[in-house]
Amino acid sequence: MLKLGDIGKSEGEIMEKHSIIKMVGFILFFAALLITWGFQEQQSSYREPHQAILAEDNDLVLIPSYIMNGKALYFFIKDGNNLGATMVDEGIFGWKAGMFTWSPIGNIEDLDEISGYQGHGDHLVYGLIRDGDENMITIDGQPADILNLEMLPQTVVKDNNLEGLSLWYFEKEEAGELKELNLVQRDTGEVLQVVDL
Structure with missing residues (x-):
């Protein structure tokens, strides 16, 4: 036209x-x-990784692990009796929290042995142990990282019954199944407990 x-x-x-x-x-x-x-x-992005997590749930007790290469790993205690994890990613506008996973901590008295572990996605396994300075966790022969929970503020440690506890975690870089988790006496190398995964 x-x-x-x-x-x-x-x-x-x-x-x-x-x-x-x-x-x-x-x-x-x-x-x-x-x-x-x-x-x-x-x-939905924040200046700091912990801000992104707390924007999702302001009542979490945060346990920072690392911030590296645009990624941050945080563990948390939810409602006083759940242990969880989340990965926070840095984008162009700031930090955004990813998936949150958690499950009950269980009986703290049973933590002299590996009484349970949790997974987060396909690449992270974690749990709690007592005496993390004396014992260590290995997964398929590789040592897990250990965070002494007494590094948290004393009020948090006391309110959440974390005295003498450590959080262990293992991130695998490649896809594939993990086979064996060991509780090992740090000084002697004696395997105290074996758990099939």
Whole structure:
């Protein structure tokens, strides 16, 4: 359909004008989507990893493990009797918490032995032990990292009955099944307990 402004123009010029209008419309639509996405990402991102976690659940007792290469691993105590983990990732707008997993801590008196362990995704296994300075955990012959929970503020340690406890965790880099978890006496290397995974 010819418009008044199109009189005297060739069909090619008219088609080019319509193509430019379509392209500008597409660019504006894409820019609006990008701005909306950016705004939503910015609203759900935080300056520090712990802020991203506490934005999801402000009542968690956080146990920081590490912040490295745009990733942060945090463990937490939820409702006084659940131990959990979450990985926090750094994006362009800040830190965002990932999946949260947790399960009951169980009987703290049973922690002289490995009474349970938990998984987080496919790459992280963790649990609690007593006497983490004297004992260590190995998984398939590799040592697990150990965090002494008495590093937390004393009120947190006392309120959550964490005296003498350590949190152990093992991150595997490659996919595949873990086979064996060992509780080992640190000084002698004596295997105190073996758990098949």
